[in-house]
Amino acid sequence: MLLMGGDRIDEAVAHAAKVLRAVADRDWNVKAGGLDWSCLKTAEHIAGDFVFYAGQLTGRAADTYVPFEIALDEGTGPEGAIEVIEATGGMLAAVVRTTPRGVRAYHPYPSGAADATGFAAMGVAEVLLHTHDIARALGADAEPPADLCEAVLSHLFPHVPPTPAGGTPWTTLLWATGRGTLPGRAALVPWRWHNPLSLPAGPVVLREVTPAAAMDLAAGGTGGLTWIDGGPFDGTRRAAGMVTKAYFAGVHRPMWGLYAVVRAADETAVGGMGFHGPPDENGCAEVGYDLAEAARGRGYATEALRSLSRWALGRPEVTSLLAVIEPTNTASQGVVTRAGYVRLPDRDANHAYGLHPA
Known part of the structure; x- marks a missing residue:
């Protein structure tokens, strides 16, 4: 590990x-x-x-x-x-x-x-x-x-x-770190390391998941977190797998992957939220999320999505955010609506919601 x-x-x-x-x-x-x-x-x-x-x-x-x-x-x-x-x-x-x-x-x-x-x-x-x-x-x-x-x-x-x-x-x-060469790669000057981002969101905090933690989550581990009963949920593990795959493919971009949704009061992880990848050529980034069943109905997802969306829309490379939700998932549709997203034309029989800078 x-x-x-x-x-x-x-x-x-x-x-x-x-x-x-x-x-x-x-x-x-x-x-x-x-x-x-x-x-x-x-x-x-x-x-x-x-x-x-x-x-x-x-x-x-x-x-x-x-x-x-x-x-x-x-x-x-x-x-x-x-x-x-x-x-x-x-x-x-x-x-x-x-x-x-x-x-x-x-x-x-x-x-x-x-x-x-x-x-x-x-x-x-x-x-x-x-x-x-x-x-x-x-x-x-x-x-x-x-x-x-x-x-x-x-x-x-x-x-x-x-x-x-x-x-x-x-x-x-x-x-x-600028100390050596690799075949096919230009010298990395200047170089800088990256510490994971942390975004406050009312009763919860969004903690960026490192590739190391994502690998552990995808393999069935905790990712170094203490989870609420029933967590992490399947969607969080799938998202961790996406981060792992992108990392080994060399296309992972820091801050545009998975975040753990952590309850601020006791540092208990209750779900996952993040992006399907960096913004596309049009500046659109797609968001996704899930919560463990024991954490639902408390407003955690709405507050976390508001915070993550506010951060993303403050980035110069972002022009819009997108959420694609199954028609039967009315709870998730309520989350994006409360977070300010508006209905867009359907995407492949799924409901789509978008958010633009104010």
Whole structure:
């Protein structure tokens, strides 16, 4: 399973410590590969990221970075730097494990916040990539386990096409972060990772489902969520399968896939909602949704659809939204009507509803 958490941080730190200890007897004052920092400064940066990410979560930073930084004591050498990476990595892993689900803290990409799994993924990415930078300068190999690279890619780089034939998840991650090349792909400059979007919707919150979570849902798992009795419903699992298929086909676009509808009061997932894909050439995006039976009749779907529609219509590439509903599904027709959608000509014997910007 590719979901992110404290165990992934522990695994990445153990890998980094093993790689770095093998070159601890070399000169760490040389520049790390591809960076302007020395190897020792790069190690300090890894530890600083761990503490910084932990501080964002424990401080519940809402709209800025917590104003502090860490530095190695003067005279610290390679072995001491590795010990600091291990210690600070353990701090972040502990914070990730104990941060309540739903807590989000400031991080600029792409929407101003990330949850504990997002900070875990960023911490894993930082230690893997900067360990590579150090090892590259010192003439050592730093390739991590493939499943660890796949977990980072599926969480932070959902926009990156899957590993091509002849490549590995590690070479794909290096390409995705401007550190390597892949046959048939232009250099990715600039590069940026993606943290899942979260949209408030009254009593519920829409949480973007990562490809990793979608794979788990499609396979019968929970997607890392706590579900209401009877959930997730069949439509949510089918939508997760669509995200998974699009991801492996290289056509998945972040924010235009599946969202979990999560009850804000207790962080219980009650359904799924999202898009059938990005807007088409005319700027139309099709929406779909379902709720577990135990969550119906409470207005959750209507509030979630209003929020998701408002967000989508605020995007410059969107000109309209479409919902196609079976004629017998009167409850779903009521949801779109209450959310402001209007009846359109039928589509293949199904009722169609549309919404345009005000």
